[in-house]
Amino acid sequence: MITPIIHRFDEVGSTNDVALEMARKGAPEGTVVLARSQTKGRGRRGRTWLAKPGESLILTTILRPPPERYRQMAFVAAVAVAECLEQECGLEPQIKWPNDVLINDRKICGVLTESASGAVVIGIGVNVLQTDFPEEIANRATSVAIEQICTPLALSNEVYPSADRPGLPSANGAGCSQPIGVDALAESIVRHLFAAYELSFEEILVRWRKYIWGLGRPVDVTTEGGTITGMITGIDSDGALLIDEDGGIRRVLSADAINVRMSPSLQSEI
Incomplete structure (x- = not known):
């Protein structure tokens, strides 16, 4: 080491x-x-x-x-x-x-x-x-x-x-x-x-x-291209964040992400 x-x-x-x-x-x-x-x-x-x-x-x-x-x-x-x-x-x-x-x-x-x-x-x-x-x-x-x-x-x-x-x-x-x-x-x-x-x-x-925050919880992910709202399902083999948005999986790269936070809009629905 x-x-x-x-x-x-x-x-x-x-x-x-x-x-x-x-x-x-x-x-x-x-x-x-x-x-x-x-x-x-x-x-x-x-x-x-x-x-x-x-x-x-x-x-x-x-x-x-x-x-x-x-x-x-x-x-x-x-x-x-x-x-x-x-x-x-x-x-x-x-x-x-x-x-x-x-x-x-x-x-x-x-x-x-x-x-x-x-x-x-x-x-x-x-x-x-x-x-x-x-x-x-x-x-x-x-x-x-x-x-x-x-x-x-x-x-x-x-x-x-x-x-x-x-x-x-x-x-x-x-x-x-x-x-x-x-x-x-x-x-x-x-x-x-x-x-x-x-x-x-x-x-x-x-x-x-093992330590992932927000798994299965509603989030808003602000990116260069706009906001993705959905549930965190995990990360893939490249470390990209996986978001379930209306039944479809969106992949977010760390270089594109500006902010990740709990989504008040989805929290009010569950």
Whole structure:
């Protein structure tokens, strides 16, 4: 399995941007950028990732799969996070296609993959220590601290210099003051990610389907070509979302999807 090479920062604009620049300069597979805070965090389609310093796990890793595997990396990352939250934290995660991780229908993790210079950078943001959220997202966001304290990871608001604890040695020598719970979770997610990376896409999809959110539930899928309303029936062998729309199966590619949400119109009919 890949050995992680960790670069720690107290603050960056975006861990993905830092990793992309490192990839362009030839950084090896397994390079990880870990930050306590970022000022320009982003998600899919330019959405903003909001977090106070030290409350979220913010990391990006560089992998160098063959080009035909690039699009698979978002599924790999989502499975890794879901398995980590389930096995290490005792939570019951679900994956909202294609790669958001939810707990009780609320988002706890986002994944953003980008490619450059023969590499894929995988950005992962997990809400860990937050106990409340801004009003505009309070009804659709959650954190590890809100759902359940992760006893094995010793979640805490205390901070320790990275040099004072084992695990994830820092390649750049930065003594980033990171909450120990966030750092322990980062170590676990990196381990799960690199293990999942070794699996075939068929194996990843089997694991992904275990966590599928919304199966058999009514959804509106907003795409570049309009809105598809129907029931989620699963994903196919390419990872495309399958929607039963009036008895016909519609196939939606992740590149075409803008948003997936529960459908109020169909909910009122069942």
